[in-house]
């Protein structure tokens with residue numbers, strides 16, 4: 001598996017608009033994209049830092065996994081996304097090595113990326129996302 005860089009860091013927030021203000025007004029960053037990912041019941045906002053992004057995630061529904069996360073653990077660091085050449089190849093490789101996966105096959109994420117999650121139980125309590133542009 002060839003991990004090229006941290007594609008983004010996902011942060012769970014209760015109120016996307018309020019959180020955008022923090023990053024724009026206090027930290028001087030610029031939100032370049034807001035996107036709703038219906039599949040995951042979230043609204044996302046993206047900021048770029050070099051080739052890595054921050055992805056703020058706001059639940060759009062009480063059944064959203066992000067809402068469940070916030071209810072259980074509060075707002076904060078949600079996941080780290082690693083960029084690979086091909087998500088399905090990476091997920092297959094991990095599966096063969098006995099790693100517990102949330103997604104055995106890639107699905108559509110924000111920004112037109114293919115994404116797949118590894119179970120935190122297999123990654124020191126960290127929710128790892130793999131993503132690729134194909």
Ligand code: ZN
Pocket residue numbers: 008010055079081129
């Ligand atoms: Zn993500």
